[in-house]
Amino acid sequence: MNGFELHNPTKLVFGAGQVQQLGKLVKPYGTRVLLVYGGGSIKRTGLYDEVLAQLESIGAIVHELPGIEPNPRLTTVKKGIAICHAENIDFILAVGGGSVLDAAKGVAVGAKYDGDVWDFTINKAVIRDALPLGTVLTLAATGSEMNGNAVISNWETKQKRAFGSKYAYPKFSILDPKLTFSVPADQTVNGIVDIMSHVFEQYFSLTPDRPLQERFAESILLTVIENGEKALANGSDYGARANLLLAGTYALNGTIQNGVVTDWASHSIEHEVSAIYDIAHGAGLAIIFPNWMKYVYREGISQFVQFAVRVWNVDPTGKSDDEIALAGIEATRAYFTRIGAPATLADVGVDAEHLDRMAEEATQFGSIGSFKKLGKEDVKAILELSL
Amino acid sequence: MNGFELHNPTKLVFGAGQVQQLGKLVKPYGTRVLLVYGGGSIKRTGLYDEVLAQLESIGAIVHELPGIEPNPRLTTVKKGIAICHAENIDFILAVGGGSVLDAAKGVAVGAKYDGDVWDFTINKAVIRDALPLGTVLTLAATGSEMNGNAVISNWETKQKRAFGSKYAYPKFSILDPKLTFSVPADQTVNGIVDIMSHVFEQYFSLTPDRPLQERFAESILLTVIENGEKALANGSDYGARANLLLAGTYALNGTIQNGVVTDWASHSIEHEVSAIYDIAHGAGLAIIFPNWMKYVYREGISQFVQFAVRVWNVDPTGKSDDEIALAGIEATRAYFTRIGAPATLADVGVDAEHLDRMAEEATQFGSIGSFKKLGKEDVKAILELSL
Structure with a gap:
């Protein structure tokens, strides 16, 4: 493995009823709170009322940024930044899934920056400060609850870009598996795929001699594979929801990335599809x-052999x-299909029209990925395989 | 799994040559540094000079607490506390193995307490503050580099006791696998056993439905089993040393403990043996x-079956x-014997004379363990099995 630094200061507060800790957790950071949330499902489930009661218990003055989109938009983030400035916000509280958390991170770093927050996503500026941020997670998926990363969509330019900073780690994240009981099947499926994909990006690597990181990654995959189907069969299966939630956090909190050159090409390609x-x-x-797997596996076939045997129990x-x-790659596809995920771009109504533009955008800063460095033609080939 | 909180703020700085980061890492905490180390091996290897050069580069005034014992003693910890008070120490730097780190933690918490630091180990006082502490680790074993725990021996009363506190987490820990190249075979073996034992204490649990924590634990065991023998065959095998070092850290940094009721009876029993x-x-x-395994396995046999199959590849x-x-328990014993660890108390010159006293001391605050609650007679029986 390579050398590395790991510093993850987020406090994880995990378990049924942990929202009751919220007031106590927010209190040290001040009383002027910006509450960030999505489409209102937290109002239907009663979580919104619980959160407000907790904030009231510490005498907080609450402003709101509702309506965060599934792919959170730059315009919405800017609205939040304006509220922070106008209302002198002390603390940002994100209540929702990964998109809500990512938007809140954008607000947190943007509120402490004089320029355009989009600068951080295009390497035009470096994040040097942020408002403190906490989260109450309602979906097992992005891992945003225990890292400093976020993805924001610029709908005007049809671009979806990421930033990362040590300043954007949540101070705390409350993970109550019961809050994920009401997640519908399609979002549960997307979460499962998202978690597994995060692991893939770090597991398929040419970095030699990292057995612990590999086994940790396989542990997460096996846990998600087993518990994903259980959660889909019974959305109120506490154990299955809890195991998914914890697996999602560990998939992207640094544990399996320590000293490993990671890939992230598939994410870059996907971002171009979902940006359009x-x-x-x-x-x-x-x-x-x-x-992507089919296109690149020969670059490091032993990793794919290990994946097939250890994760999918392929008899060698x-x-x-x-x-x-x-066989391992086919097993991955079969699992995705079994849980109800789409297999082709056609399945989600995307045709060949913009493939060239997507490939162009994905590689605008140069080749992507590390397992196999992908240029524009490689990306286009993978997209064509996906039609 | 149960509910839990995880907050591990230690910054891990891992890899060859990372001691070069030391000055930069210490600097934010002040200039009056207490350097804590052991028997002088760090002088033979040149590490001492490297550390001093780093501290000089930031203009630090360095005081020293050398001579930390393999089972660090209360008297030595108190010497360190006296230096902190006399010299107005800002920061404690521990350079060595787990014993040095534990002693340094004792100094760190004791320096901010008016009473006797031993109070913390017998639940007479709660830790509410500590001097900031950093570490440079030279041995893969205790995991002390990334947690808030320490074990101190009171040689006058022949007691060995632990304390734990969020205030005792190192601010940073530098882990350079090359610094462990010179660890002799017997200490390497002890480290391997120590790491595996930490995992056992958390893996053998009656807490249901914690597949991720179990698989993470198995990942650590498999990594240690494979790389332990490699490190013993060639002490300068960078990969083997690096994998052992990282496994040792993850064995006791909270990762496999999340939401799990742990045991720690075997540690309590061992502490009574090594206290005398x-x-x-x-x-x-x-x-x-x-x-211990033989004595308790029927309390939760499925856990031991899983252990045998997944860790030792026992064909069921x-x-x-x-x-x-x-078969899994026998495989554990066989591995310990294969790497050169002792199998009986007789092997280390301990006879039956003090077994009763050890069992008495181990259970002085009540029964120990959770997989099976052990009273005095249980502990004595395990010690008799060990003769």
Whole structure:
């Protein structure tokens, strides 16, 4: 493995009823709170009332930024930044899934920056400060609850870009599996695919001799594979929801990334698809990832053989490495299909029209990925495999 | 799994040559530094000079607490506390293995407490503050580099006791696998046993439905089993040393403990043995742990069956659960013997004379353990199995 630094200061507060800790957790950061949330499902479930009661218990003055989109938009983030400035906000509280958390991170870093927050996503500026941020998570998916990363969509330019900073780690994240009981099947599926994809981006690497990171990654995949189907069979299965939620956090909190050169090409490609078509991130990843695997596996076939054997229990007896690796990739696709994820761009209504533009955008700063460095033609080939 | 809080603020700085970061890492905490180390091996290896050069580069005034014992003693910790008071120390830097780190933690919490630091180990006082502490680790073993726990020996009363506090987490820990190249075989073996034992204490639990924590624990065990033998075959195998070092950290940094009721009876028993006989902690654990397993496995046999199959690759075909579980326990003993760890108290010169006293001391605050609650007679039985 390579050298690395790991510093993850987020306090994880996990378990049924932990929202009751919220007031106590927010209190040290001040009383002027910006509450960030999505489409209102937290009002239907009663979570909104619980959160407000907690904030009232510490005498907080609450301003709101509702309506965060599934692919959170730059315009919305800017609205939040304006509220922070106008209302002298002390603390940002995100209540929702990954999109809400990512938008809140955008607000947190943007509120402490004089320029355009979009600058951070195009390497025009470096994040040097942020408002403190806490989260109450309602969806097992992005891992945003325990890292400093966020993805924002610029709807005007049809671009979807990420930023990351040590300043954007949540101070705390409350993870109550019961809050995910009401997540509908399609979003549960997207979450499962998202978590598995995060692991893939870090597991398929050419960095040698990192057995612990590999086994940790396989542990997350096996846990998600087993518990994903359980959660889909019974949305109120506490154990399944809890295991998914914890797996999602560990998929992207640094644990499996320590000292590993990661890839992230599939995410970059998916971002270009969903920047234009506004499809769910998990759906896009389900379509693209197995095709990325097929396109690149020969660059490091032993990793794909190990994946097939350890994660999908492929029997290697009498098979060539090529056959074993492909069986693992097929098993991945079969699992995605079994849980109801789309397999082709056609399944989500995307045709070949913009493939060239997507490939162009994905590689605008140069080749992407590390397992195999992908240029524009490679990206286009993967997109064509996905039609 | 149960509810839990996880907050691990230690910054891990891992890799060859990372001691070069030391000055930069210490600087924010002040200039009056207490350097804590052990028997002088860091002078032979040149690490001492490197550390001093780094501290000089930031203009630090360095005081020293050398000579930390393998089972660090209360008297030595108190010497360090006196230096902190006399010299108005800002920051404590521990350079060495787990014992040095534990002693430094004792100094750090004791320096901010008016009473006797021993109070913290006997629940007479609660830790409410500590001097900031950093570490440079030279041995893969205790995990002390990324948690808030320490074990101190009171040689006058022949007691070995632990304390834990959020204030005792190192601000940073530098882990350079090359610094462990010179660790002799016997200490490498003790470290391997220590790491595996930490995992056992958290893995053998009656807490249901914690597949991720179980698989993470198995990941650590498999990594240690594979890389332990490699490190013993070639002490300068960077990959093996690096994998052991990282596994040791993850064995006790909270990752596998999340939401799990842990046991720690074997550690309590071993502490009573090494409090009287001053044997190496790892040696004592190698003797006791397989006997603890034999004594308790029927309380949760499925856990031991899983352990045998997943960790030791025991073929379950045609075997009863009892046979599978016992095969896993035998495989553990066989591995310890293969790497050169002792198997009986007789191997380390301990006879039956003080068994009764050890069992008495181990259970002085009541029964110990959770997988099976052990009273005095249980502890004595395990010690007798170990003769």
